[in-house]
Amino acid sequence: MEMEKIRNFCIIAHIDHGKSTLADRLLELTQTLDSRQMEDQVLDDMSLEREKGITIKSHAIQMQYKGYTLNLIDTPGHVDFSYEVSRSIASCEGALLVVDASQGVQAQTIANLYHAIDHNLEIIPILNKIDMDSAQPDVVADEIIDLIGCEQEDIFRISARTGEGVPPILDAIIDRIPAPKGDPSAPLQALIFDSVFNPFRGVIAYFKVLNGSLSRGQKVRFMATGQDYDAEEVGLLRMKLIPTEGVGCGDVGYAICGIKSAKEVKVGDTITGSAEPASSAIAGFEEVKPMVFAGMYPVQADKFEELRTVLEKFQLNDASFVYEPESSLALGSGFRCGFLGLLHLEIVQERLFREFDMDVITTVPNVSYKVYTTQHEVIDVHNPSGLPAPTLIDHIEEPYIRAQIISKAEFFGPVMKLCIDKRGSLVSQSYITADRVELNYDMPLSEIVFDFYDKLKSISKGYASFDYHITGYRPARLVKLDILLNGEPADALSTLIHEDNAYTFGRKMCEKLKDLIPRQQFDIPVQAAIGAKIIARETVKQVRKDVTAKCYGGDVTRKRKLLEKQKEGKKRMRQIGKVQVPQSAFMAVLKLD
Secondary structure, eight states: OOGGGEEEEEEEEOTTSSHHHHHHHHHHHTTSSOTTTOOTTTTOOSHHHHHHTOOOSOOEEEEEETTEEEEEEEOOOSGGGHHHHHHHHHTOSEEEEEEETTTOSOHHHHHHHHHHHHTTOEEEEEEEOTTSTTOOHHHHHHHHHHHHOOOGGGSEEOBTTTTBTOHHHHHHHHHHSOOOOOOTTSOOEEEEEEEEEETTTEEEEEEEEEESOEETTOEEEETTTTEEEEOOEEEEESSSEEEESEEOTTOEEEEEOOOOOGGGOOTTOEEEESSSOOSSOOOOSOOOOOOEEEEEEESSGGGHHHHHHHHHHHHHHOTTOEEEEEEETTTEEEEEEEESSHHHHHHHHHHHHHHHOOOEEEOOOBOOEEEEETTSOEEEESSGGGOOOGGGEEEEEEEEEEEEEEEEGGGHHHHHHHHHHTTOEEEEEEEEETTEEEEEEEEEHHHHHSSHHHHHHHHTTTOOEEEEEEEEEEEEOEEEEEEEETTEEOGGGOEEEEGGGHHHHHHHHHHHHHHHSOOOSSOEEEEEEETTEEEEEEEEOOOOOOTTTTOOSSOHHHHHHHHHHHHHHHHHHHHHOOOOOOHHHHHHHHTOO
């Protein structure tokens, strides 16, 4: 197909503003799916996406309309999946900006919009949910005009649920979004924006052709690894994969090259021809660095190699997830994994269980710190156990973020208090409308890792929206808090924490663990310690057997003799006793109030 007839676009919006529903209507209008295949949120094909009502993976699907080919690359809306958004934006020439008429412009909408503007995408503004009783279309339309400087008549007012006002959007995509630019006669250059692992076919790479074209049977080279393969099958992305003879310049498609190892395909890599390779790789979308680190260990120690294979396959499907091997005294061999945020961690853990039947123990999440030693070295520490001895540390720097919070004016006070409690400092505040305020704070990333998002949602009754980006590192007074069980440090539960919060956190950890650790035949002291100093303690009481039950009458010394014998046994047991920490204890640490 000639390039003039191709349009590549994505839908960007805040979480729950209706982009999956709008995608459903577009698929219906273009008759890409028949009525039997159609269901709500048809592109959210993971059961997890449907349960949580969020998009996790970006999906690509091709539609035909009035002789034009429209490639839609769907995007997630949650701040933790901004990596997926950057990949979709790199593959498109235009974007539909969807804003909820009842909730207005939210933080993630603004973040994704700036991302699209940086890539020179053509923006089509859309006001969704105008049929709701709480909708304020005129007020929200003014917000959109302030945000992107468009005209009132440029904004489409629709209800994606009922389909009202949706048909003109398809014509606007054809009229306003430019056709892809590229040279069909140049050497092949195709950008891989996603990949999946199929147990029968190997790795399937999804790509967009920027220059040249890719034909079936062609010998291709993946530039990051330098490996050559035969393109056994190429084709287009509809609801299913449709094989074709080739994928032309500017179009989006898939390739199966019989690659069996997940390591050989990297998202963001360039595919070129082996016979006449392109002179350079395509400058990919931005690399997103993981912000939250946690250890993942198999529940059975002998499943370590199986977990490694599963993580390799999973990384193909989620390129923002990184991992490296590590070992722990308490949990044995496992992996140190990097995530974009806490929701990302939760989703990864759930997907490993559902898609690969892999049950894992996840340790306390923490962020990455820079440790400056007295020998003038700088060490990146992702794990408290990797901290050098206190005598070797000159100072520690922690990552800081610029948090952007948009909330109703009535929650202004509680939101500010929450940010100040989390060691935040106010940078700016401004009123977007009479009753909506935007706050910008500088805060340590470690403070928002645990429960910041949940607390923000509950104090604002679900209205506040939150987005952040990393601004750099700053010196901090941090201490390593160890948890001792029966006198032994449980390294999987140790954390790096700010000096001022150490006592309260340690106290809460001990109280929580006291309830969660199953009772043994001996007393288990649960202690929180900084270095050699114990700052909090609780005791898990022993389960006692009544050894004097068989003594009915006789001298009191008989009973005492039995009790002394039991006491000796308990003492011996405590010396050799091992304390098992259940998985619920690691998860409970995340839920500390």
